[in-house]
Amino acid sequence: MSVITTVSDLSNDFLSRREIICNFAGLGGKLKKMEAVQMVTKQYGLDGKVVIPIRLQNHVGMTNVSGTFYVYGDEELAKKHVNPTVFARMERLSKGEESE
Numbered sequence: 001m002s003v004i005t006t007v008s009d010l011s012n013d014f015l016s017r018r019e020i021i022c023n024f025a026g027l028g029g030k031l032k033k034m035e036a037v038q039m040v041t042k043q044y045g046l047d048g049k050v051v052i053p054i055r056l057q058n059h060v061g062m063t064n065v066s067g068t069f070y071v072y073g074d075e076e077l078a079k080k081h082v083n084p085t086v087f088a089r090m091e092r093l094s095k096g097e098e099s100e
Helices: 033-044 075-081 084-099
Strands: 004-012 017-024 050-058 065-072
Touching: 004 033, 017 033, 017 075, 033 050, 033 065, 033 084, 050 075, 050 084, 065 075
Parallel strands: none
Antiparallel strands: 004 017, 017 065, 050 065
8 A cells, every 4th residue: 555645635615625636655557546536535534425536647757646636525516516527437447346
């Protein structure tokens, strides 16, 4: 398990969401979005919340991955704010993990 360091943890009251930017040490090129969501959920105690992986960025020459996540308390609000293709990808990824 890698170490998660928080770069930014903001509460966006206008959009009713929490925006977390963090670094995953030692997982460059190995981290999958759904694994990152599980790690962030566990690290920040976000059980029962909707955690959406917006961006995972690998850094050239380093083994770090930077991730941006949006955390919503209500799934309907999240579906209004975030592009529907993001939810379609998350469903496809979670079904792919279940079948393995």
